[in-house]
Amino acid sequence: MTDLERLRPVLRTSWGADTCDPHDVPDWHPGNPARGQCGVTALVIQDLLGGELVLGEVFVGSVKVGHHYWNRLPDGDDVDLTADQFHPWETVVGARVQHRPPGPPGRCRQQYELLRGRVLSGLDRARREDAGAA
Template sequence: MPTLTLNTIEAAVRSSWGPDTTFASADYMARGNGQPSRGQCGTTALVLQGLLGGDLMVADVEHDGRVAGVHYWNVTAGGIELDLTRDQFSPGESLTNVRRVTTRRNSGGSGEQPFLRLQERVTAALRSQSSSSS
């Protein structure tokens, strides 16, 4: 398999998002701005961590002065932050209480199925890109 680039990985992830790969509350989704990345941060960050390693970053999403959810993204072992879903936020939403999550993902939990669907689609997309470039 050829070396993967960040552009290749990003294209595979973005083409793999769907309503069944989100993990966010109905209220959060309803407040959305129409961006395909809305609600995809948790599953996307876990898929990227599986591909690239590193740690997860998490922050509270505040809306109207209250915490309305959390946002996840990645930081590589070299300290580079990667956030493919930063464009999901609506006006009035802000990130606070940023922290690094150094523990690794456990299987199970209510977000497992959306994550597994996204992981499967991204893996297939990367294989397809790999075979078409050979």
């Protein structure tokens, strides 16, 4: 088991255009690395920390332009490590808990597996560095 503070920087350095939701790739860039990472990031966080997936809707004005995922941890705290991806004119509304079907995701599976592998490697590297420093 890992903790959120160890996980946060590893996730941020693991994001890339290749882990981005295909819908958001045109808007992804290194200056906004969280763009399009919400779904796969929420799944990886749930894998490692447990809890529930939460889904909201993204609006520009009164027009729905997408969905946004984040996590509700077992202690009840909501955690959204990709909230900073949104522009000031985008608003996330609603918060419905989503049941996660068993097995790998049907959508963005390749991005999820790539992100999960990077995160697990990064956490392992951080643990070895911590052990070496002790």
